[in-house]
Amino acid sequence: MQISAQISRFHGTERPFEIREVPVIVTPEDTLVRVSLATICGSDLHTVSGRRDAPTPCVLGHEAVGTIAAPTQHRSVTGELLREGDRVTWSLMASCGTCAYCTDRHLPQKCDRLFKYGHARSEGATTLSGGFATHILLRPGTAIYHIPDALTDKAVVPINCALATVVNGLKTIGTYPNEAAVIHGAGMLGIYAACYLRKQAYDIVAVVDINEARLQTAKRFGATHTFNPAKLSVGEIDEALKALTNGRGTDLGVEVSGVTSGLPSLIAWSAVGGRCLTLGYVYPNAHISVDADHLVRKCVTLRGVHNYHYIALGDSLRFIEESRGHYPFDSLIGETYGLGDINAAFAAAKRRDALRIAIAPSL
Numbered sequence: 406m407q408i409s410a411q412i413s414r415f416h417g418t419e420r421p422f423e424i425r426e427v428p429v430i431v432t433p434e435d436t437l438v439r440v441s442l443a444t445i446c447g448s449d450l451h452t453v454s455g456r457r458d459a460p461t462p463c464v465l466g467h468e469a470v471g472t473i474a475a476p477t478q479h480r481s482v483t484g485e486l487l488r489e490g491d492r493v494t495w496s497l498m499a500s501c502g503t504c505a506y507c508t509d510r511h512l513p514q515k516c517d518r519l520f521k522y523g524h525a526r527s528e529g530a531t532t533l534s535g536g537f538a539t540h541i542l543l544r545p546g547t548a549i550y551h552i553p554d555a556l557t558d559k560a561v562v563p564i565n566c567a568l569a570t571v572v573n574g575l576k577t578i579g580t581y582p583n584e585a586a587v588i589h590g591a592g593m594l595g596i597y598a599a600c601y602l603r604k605q606a607y608d609i610v611a612v613v614d615i616n617e618a619r620l621q622t623a624k625r626f627g628a629t630h631t632f633n634p635a636k637l638s639v640g641e642i643d644e645a646l647k648a649l650t651n652g653r654g655t656d657l658g659v660e661v662s663g664v665t666s667g668l669p670s671l672i673a674w675s676a677v678g679g680r681c682l683t684l685g686y687v688y689p690n691a692h693i694s695v696d697a698d699h700l701v702r703k704c705v706t707l708r709g710v711h712n713y714h715y716i717a718l719g720d721s722l723r724f725i726e727e728s729r730g731h732y733p734f735d736s737l738i739g740e741t742y743g744l745g746d747i748n749a750a751f752a753a754a755k756r757r758d759a760l761r762i763a764i765a766p767s768l
């Protein structure tokens with residue numbers, strides 16, 4: 406059977422996306438997925454604005470869910486058969502499973518032969534390599550997970566980038582019950598970090614952002630306190646955090662804003678022996694200036710983490726399933742556009758009124 410797919414191609418900053426029809430060629434090694442829903446991530450916006458490079462033409466989009474669209478020999482991470490029609494999510498990268506990063510170093514996201522969806526030049530075997538298309542071809546070395554029936558596409562679609570990155574980072578730096586955390590940035594990662602930390606029995610989860618609407622969302626997703634640095638100085642927020650922690654400061658700081666003032670603030674607010682995790686600086690030349698005296702005298706642990714080990718995607722699915730009664734995950738997705746309206750979808754995403762704008766390629 407000859408199938409064709411529609412893809413959207415990014416040709417560079419300030420140039421409109423092009424929609425084109427391409428034949429689908431499935432080899433036995435690949436798994437063909439029909440994309441049900443994809444969302445525009447902050448890093449897609451960085452690419453479109455020129456803040457980070459992408460090979461062109463490129464099918465962008467890596468936060469996506471879909472259904473298996475052709476017979477495949479591949480199995481899910483948990484060993485189950487993948488049948489046509491099964492709803493799935495997948496790791497945003499494929500890795501070899503044998504290099505030093507994949508094995509000893511437990512960093513498959515840094516594999517010597519890494520392939521990242523939504524970041525490759527769209528040609529030949531990588532024509533269908535992004536989520537903003539009707540179909541995507543998943544390569545060997547991609548971790549594929551079945552989506553539980555109880556979960557909607559909207560609740561799951563951003564997790565294979567945003568939530569899995571948060572879960573992986575927090576597992577790496579460690580979380581401990583009854584600690585106090587402060588999250589710098591109330592975008593998608595910050596919102597996920599707030600509710601995830603509450604699930605880990607954090608007493609204080611403070612969220613800092615200059616956007617009041619996002620702070621309100623953070624409150625719906627578990628934030629116990631919110632602070633707006635457009636209204637309060639770093640020193641005033643420090644006083645407030647110390648008042649909440651018997652003068653101690655925060656045990657855990659999470660930087661997810663990507664703003665260069667974020668990490669220095671988290672170090673200033675840190676308790677003695679505190680830990681700071683940074684996930685947000687994913688663009689070149691993100692230079693920051695910190696008072697290293699604070700870092701040393703307070704014995705602060707600083708940890709950068711990029712992307713995730715695919716096991717964190719399974720943890721993320723479980724978290725969404727267990728927490729869906731507490732938090733309205735569907736509400737994090739704003740308007741949904743058809744693939745033909747991808748230019749309008751990106752214009753809406755750039756306005757940043759909603760945390761995520763979605764594209765449903767079959768609309």
Ligand SMILES: [Zn+2]
Binds near residue numbers: 448468566567
């Ligand atoms: Zn992303």
Ligand SMILES: [Zn+2]
Binds near residue numbers: 506513518
């Ligand atoms: Zn590898």
